[in-house]
Amino acid sequence: MTVYLTRKCEFSASHHYHNPAFTAEENQRVFGKCNNPNGHGHNYTLEVTVKGSVDAITGFVVDLKELKEIMNREVVDAMDHRYLNHEVPEFKAEIPTTENIAIAIWRRLEPKLQVARLHRVRLFEMHDLWVDFYGEA
Amino acid sequence: MKAHLTRRYWFAASHRLHTDKLSEAENRAIYGKCNNPFGHGHNYALEVTVSGQVAPDTGMVYNLPDLDLLVRNEVLERFDHQNLNCIPEFQEIVPTTENLCTAIFNILKRKLDAVHLERVRLEETSQNSFEVLG
Numbered sequence: 001m002t003v004y005l006t007r008k009c010e011f012s013a014s015h016h017y018h019n020p021a022f023t024a025e026e027n028q029r030v031f032g033k034c035n036n037p038n039g040h041g042h043n044y045t046l047e048v049t050v051k052g053s054v055d056a057i058t059g060f061v062v063d064l065k066e067l068k069e070i071m072n073r074e075v076v077d078a079m080d081h082r083y084l085n086h087e088v089p090e091f092k093a094e095i096p097t098t099e100n101i102a103i104a105i106w107r108r109l110e111p112k113l114q115v116a117r118l119h120r121v122r123l124f125e126m127h128d129l130w131v132d133f134y135g136e137a
Numbered sequence: 138m139k140a141h142l143t144r145r146y147w148f149a150a151s152h153r154l155h156t157d158k159l160s161e162a163e164n165r166a167i168y169g170k171c172n173n174p175f176g177h178g179h180n181y182a183l184e185v186t187v188s189g190q191v192a193p194d195t196g197m198v199y200n201l202p203d204l205d206l207l208v209r210n211e212v213l214e215r216f217d218h219q220n221l222n223c224i225p226e227f228q229e230i231v232p233t234t235e236n237l238c239t240a241i242f243n244i245l246k247r248k249l250d251a252v253h254l255e256r257v258r259l260e261e262t263s264q265n266s267f268e269v270l271g
Contacts, residue, residue, distance in 0.1 A: 019194055030195055032202065097196035099140045128145035129201070132186075136139040 011080035014041035052116035148217035151178035
């Protein structure tokens with residue numbers, strides 16, 4: 001029987017949206033206030049959901065301590081109190097929208113999970129705005 | 138890459154659950170306190186989820202200000218601080234949250250052509266919620 005397990009963590013980071021292929025006017029029109037070149041920040045809440053069978057001996061889908069360590073190492077240590085555009089490699093070329101951050105987090109976590117499979121990355125930019133990524137192409 | 142984007146909104150409205158197709162006694166039996174002739178109100182929380190490919194040039198599934206404007210004009214402006222029983226959608230059907238959620242889904246579905254409407258979720262109170270999936 002498949003069971004889904006969700007672990008939450010938080011990180012705070014700054015970013016701005018800018019596409020160098022756009023003119024200054026296009027950037028302003030498409031991204032609005034998010035185009036401010038000095039950046040702005042959010043308290044992000046990340047929910048990582050994994051799925052798998054419950055181990056007959058431990059009763060676990062995944063060792064939560066291990067999942068927490070992976071999330072801390074791969075996401076929080078890399079992104080917390082960082083300027084995403086300048087300090088996180090994925091966003092040298094890609095715009096750090098909530099969509100792209102969720103995809104980057106999936107790509108960081110997915111290869112590190114040994115037992116359970118990654119089901120969903122849910123990233124809240126604010127309490128009223130979030131993105132879900134299920135690893136779909 | 139396909140992603141789902143969800144935005145949460147709020148509106149307040151009153152309603153009365155009552156249908157002329159049933160007797161007074163049946164209405165009271167089925168709808169209980171919700172059948173109070175003067176109506177009652179809720180703070181509704183609305184979640185709208187759209188899904189699609191993340192555009193390579195913007196990094197976005199859909200332009201958020203466009204979604205906000207659509208929901209504001211088509212839903213919030215029409216339903217916020219209104220008596221739902223007086224709104225055209227609920228002249229023939231009872232404004233249960235099931236019907237309200239379905240009405241909001243249909244309103245948004247008609248207007249959203251550039252992105253897929255994945256889900257409308259409506260909380261009537263913190264203890265009950267309803268979803269229509271696209």
